[in-house]
Amino acid sequence: MTQRISKYKRFMMMNPIVQFFKFIYLSIKVLIVVAGGHGGTRNV
Amino acid sequence: MAKIVVLGAGVSGHVAASHLRRKLSKEHEVVVVSPNGNYQWIPSNIWVGTGRMKPRDILFPLAPLYAKKHIDYKQAKAVSFHPEGDKEEAKPYVLSEYVVGDDKGKREKVTYDYLINATGPKLNFEATEGLFPGKNKTHSVCTYTHAQEAWIELEGLIKEMKQGKKIKILIGTGHAKSTCQGAAFEYILNVEQELRRHKVRDMAEITWISNEYRLGDFGMDGMLMSYGSNIMKSNEMVEMIFEDRGISWILGAAVNKIKDGKAHYETLDGEYKEESYDFAMLIPSFSGHGFKAYDKIGKDITDKLFKGFMIVDADYTPKPYDQWSVQDWPETYQNPSYANIFAPGIAFAPPHSISKPRKSKNGTDITPAPPRTGMPSGITAKLVADNIIEMIKHSNSELHHKGSMGNMGAACIASAGYGMTKGSGVSITTYPIVPDYKKYPDTQGRKLGKTFGTIGLAGHWLKLALHYAFIYKAKMKPFWWLIPE
Ligand SMILES: Cc1cc2nc3c(=O)[nH]c(=O)nc-3n(C[C@H](O)[C@H](O)[C@H](O)COP(=O)(O)OP(=O)(O)OC[C@H]3O[C@@H](n4cnc5c(N)ncnc54)[C@H](O)[C@@H]3O)c2cc1C
Numbered sequence: 001m002t003q004r005i006s007k008y009k010r011f012m013m014m015n016p017i018v019q020f021f022k023f024i025y026l027s028i029k030v031l032i033v034v035a036g037g038h039g040g041t042r043n044v
Numbered sequence: 045m046a047k048i049v050v051l052g053a054g055v056s057g058h059v060a061a062s063h064l065r066r067k068l069s070k071e072h073e074v075v076v077v078s079p080n081g082n083y084q085w086i087p088s089n090i091w092v093g094t095g096r097m098k099p100r101d102i103l104f105p106l107a108p109l110y111a112k113k114h115i116d117y118k119q120a121k122a123v124s125f126h127p128e129g130d131k132e133e134a135k136p137y138v139l140s141e142y143v144v145g146d147d148k149g150k151r152e153k154v155t156y157d158y159l160i161n162a163t164g165p166k167l168n169f170e171a172t173e174g175l176f177p178g179k180n181k182t183h184s185v186c187t188y189t190h191a192q193e194a195w196i197e198l199e200g201l202i203k204e205m206k207q208g209k210k211i212k213i214l215i216g217t218g219h220a221k222s223t224c225q226g227a228a229f230e231y232i233l234n235v236e237q238e239l240r241r242h243k244v245r246d247m248a249e250i251t252w253i254s255n256e257y258r259l260g261d262f263g264m265d266g267m268l269m270s271y272g273s274n275i276m277k278s279n280e281m282v283e284m285i286f287e288d289r290g291i292s293w294i295l296g297a298a299v300n301k302i303k304d305g306k307a308h309y310e311t312l313d314g315e316y317k318e319e320s321y322d323f324a325m326l327i328p329s330f331s332g333h334g335f336k337a338y339d340k341i342g343k344d345i346t347d348k349l350f351k352g353f354m355i356v357d358a359d360y361t362p363k364p365y366d367q368w369s370v371q372d373w374p375e376t377y378q379n380p381s382y383a384n385i386f387a388p389g390i391a392f393a394p395p396h397s398i399s400k401p402r403k404s405k406n407g408t409d410i411t412p413a414p415p416r417t418g419m420p421s422g423i424t425a426k427l428v429a430d431n432i433i434e435m436i437k438h439s440n441s442e443l444h445h446k447g448s449m450g451n452m453g454a455a456c457i458a459s460a461g462y463g464m465t466k467g468s469g470v471s472i473t474t475y476p477i478v479p480d481y482k483k484y485p486d487t488q489g490r491k492l493g494k495t496f497g498t499i500g501l502a503g504h505w506l507k508l509a510l511h512y513a514f515i516y517k518a519k520m521k522p523f524w525w526l527i528p529e
Contacts, residue, residue, distance in 0.1 A: 001290035005499075013500035016465060022502035026471055030506070033453035033473040033494050035528045038423060040375040040446035041480070 046072045046436045049138060049156035051122045053078035053106055055086070055418050056389025056425035057162030059529060062520055063429040065115050072436065074114075077154055079121040079143045081105055083518050084188050087418060088511050090227065092191035093325070094234045095199060096462040099188040102511075104519060113520055118154065119144050122163065125337040125349055126153070127382045136384070158432045161354050161387040162425060165330030168219075174302035175218045175328060181305045182218070182324045185231055194325055198235065201323055205244035211322040214307060216253035218326030220298030223263045223413035225254055228327050229282070229470075230458045235325075236289050237461030237468070245290075252286065252293040253307065253319060253326070255410050257402055259283050259293060262456075263412035265399045267474055268488040270496040278472070281497055285460070285470065294319065296402070298410045299326060314405025330390065330413065348379075354387035355379055358395040365400055370450025370480045372396065376443045377428050383441065386432070388424035390416045398478055418514075419454045420477060422529030423447050450478040453494055457507045460499065469503020472496070 005013070012018050046068075050061045053076050064074045082103040091097040110117040120140040127136045135155040142150045167186050169176050177184040183194035201211055215232040217225060232252055239245040252259075260266050260278030267278040286293060296312035306318045307326070332352040339345045349355060356379060359372040372395040379385040387393075398414040427445040434440050453475035460468040473496055479489020487495075517527040 002287040004284045004288040013468065014466075016501065019501040019505070022498070022500060023505050026498065026502050026506050027509075029496070030455040030457070030471070030473060031528070033475055034419060034455055036453055036475075036494070038427075038447040038452035041370045041373065041448045041450040042375065 046157045047075065047155065048073065048158040048160065048432060049075045049077060049154055050160045050162060051077050051138065052162035052164055052391070053080070053083060054162065054164045054389065054421075056164070056391070056421040057160065058083055058518055059422045059425040060160050060162060060388065060429045061115055062113070063426050063525070064433065065113055066525060067429070067433050068436065070114060073116060075116040075118065075154065075156075076106070076110060077118045077120050077122060077138065077140050078106070079119065081107060081119050081144065085511060085515050085518070086186075087507075089185045089188055089191040090230045090234055090459055091462055092188055093183075093185040093194040093198075093231060094238045094462065095195045099192055102188060102515070104515070109519060118142070118152070120152070122335065123151065125335055127159075127337065127349070127385060128340040130338070130340060130342065136382075157384060158435070159385045160425070160428055160432075161385065161391045162389050163333055164390045166333045167328050168331040169328045171329045171331070172219045172299055172302065175299070175326060180302045181322060182302055182326055184328070185227065185325060186327065198238075198323055202239070202242050202244055205239075205247040206242070208247075210247050210249070212320060213248055213250045214253055214319055214321035214324040214326070215250070216297075216326060217255045217412070218299045218302070218307075219329035220255055220300070220310075220408055220410045221413050222255055222327045222329050223415045224327045224330070225256060225262045225412060226415065226417065226456055226458055228254070228325065229262070230460070231325055232291060233285070233289065233458075233460040233470075234462060236291060237466075241466070250291045251319065251321075252291055253297050253299065253309065254293070254295055255298060255412050257296055257312070257400070259286065259295065261399055261412060263397070263399055263415040264474065264477065265479055266488070267472070267490060267495055267497075268492070269472065269474075269490075270492050271498065275492065276497065278497070281470075285499070296410055298404065298408050302326075310404055310406065310408055310410070312402060312404050312410055332393070348381040349385070351393040353393035354385075354391050355381075356387050356392045358393065360393070360395055368396055369482070370448065370476070370478050373448045373450045373478050375446040375448045376431060377424055378431075378443065386428040388428045389421035416449075417454055417456060419529060420449055420452060423452060426529055448478070450476050450480055452477055457503055457510060459504060459507050462504065465501070467504030468499065468501055469507050471498050471503040471506060
């Protein structure tokens with residue numbers, strides 16, 4: 001095992017308060033990517 | 045009055061059937077033909093395979109829902125396609141065979157005006173000698189029964205580890221052309237986390253084996269993505285996670301035989317090697333179901349409908365990698381020979397892989413097949429349903445709803461471990477799914493920002509929220525259609 005994620009980063013990744021806001025941000029971001037529409041590629 | 049027959053009630057078949065039913069008046073018939081009486085939310089199989097969920101948490105029976113929603117359901121499997129009917133039957137039909145009850149084995153000509161083939165993949169375990177779930181210490185998480193068996197075996201091994209036994213775990217792909225690396229990626233991280241939770245992590249050697257050329261290829265040629273304020277390659281991100289979790293890896297591996305707890309594989313260098321294990325979960329290759337098709341006089345016309353999977357509006361002309369383009373990918377999923385047949389989700393034949401094709405020194409093709417995850421499966425099913433609705437309502441032959449995987453985003457929220465406070469997820473979104481190297485030449489074919497990755501507890505919460513949201517949606521509860529595919 002090689003520690004590749006610093007202690008600070010890991011704390012941020014697992015801190016429920018930080019992650020609560022991340023959850024909201026992620027949900028919106030995912031929605032934008034997904035609901036952002038789709039279409040063809042041939043007649044654009 | 046039109047009759048629409050949907051083959052398959054997985055992600056794409058169920059999405060198509062539910063949208064058709066919601067948007068079409070009752071004078072039109074919606075018929076679903078599918079052998080499995082349950083709807084299963086496949087992404088959560090990962091948690092069944094680590095004992096954190098039971099199969100009942102991820103499935104529900106289809107018959108009562110369909111009866112309530114006026115969808116005609118036949119628990120049967122499609123056997124052959126007759127798009128021109130036959131000498132006795134003027135209408136096109138699919139020959140179907142019932143799989144349960146008194147009618148088991150009985151065959152019926154299920155006629156249609158429009159046909160949606162959403163039969164997904166055949167899990168082609170036979171393509172790898174000795175690879176079969178529950179045999180030779182190998183397992184699968186591709187269905188809930190497979191996943192449950194995997195957990196029973198793993199749980200037994202955890203008990204042995206607690207008594208001091210050291211074991212080797214091998215997770216990844218079980219064929220030179222397997223796809224769905226993402227599912228195996230989730231499983232390896234969840235297994236690793238479970239071993240830590242049971243305090244036996246130091247008793248296990250965990251290895252990733254895959255047909256990918258680089259880590260993080262995922263059958264999508266890898267990704268360049270925004271990661272916080274940095275730009276990172278997906279192989280760098282996966283390498284960081286694997287090293288941090290103490291997982292070693294074997295890449296460019298074409299597993300060709302499984303015997304006595306050993307996976308035999310060929311490498312891109314042309315070497316033949318083997319890896320021993322006590323527990324393996326290897327994703328098989330996916331193939332078409334081997335359906336046959338016949339014309340009115342009974343002549344075999346399978347090659348008009350199938351190329352392994354179903355032929356749709358893709359450009360299947362064989363061409364070298366440097367001439368591939370996003371325009372090769374289908375937009376409407378309509379069969380070019382029969383305008384009333386469509387194939388969304390995994391059922392359509394892709395024009396080629398997304399990852400750069402590679403051969404071993406012995407000439408073996410070792411290239412991940414293109415994945416079609418839940419989101420594009422749902423989106424393509426919905427647009428097929430919308431086109432059929434327009435064709436019915438406006439006698440319209442022009443298809444307005446289009447969705448190429450080269451102009452569509454996808455989110456892959458990969459579980460990296462279960463738990464409300466200890467869980468984790470690797471959240472990745474990509475836009476577009478199939479890289480458009482002309483439009484985004486400097487960012488490996490994708491739009492940065494819309495292609496991003498992040499790791500952490502929020503990813504687990506999101507994956508769990510999606511589990512509940514999509515099961516709610518699949519159950520067609522109030523306002524289900526507001527939840528996007
Ligand atoms: C372990 C695992 C984890 C995954 N995790 C994710 C994830 O986290 N996120 C994500 O987006 N995607 C994920 N996927 C991929 C996702 O499950 C697929 O993209 C999706 O299921 C494809 O939908 P489909 O309807 O095309 O095929 P399927 O869901 O496979 O449905 C096919 C349907 O056809 C039926 N059928 C089969 N044969 C016949 C026949 N002869 N006649 C009639 N019907 C038939 C089957 O019973 C089934 O109902 C995962 C896949 C696996 C295996």
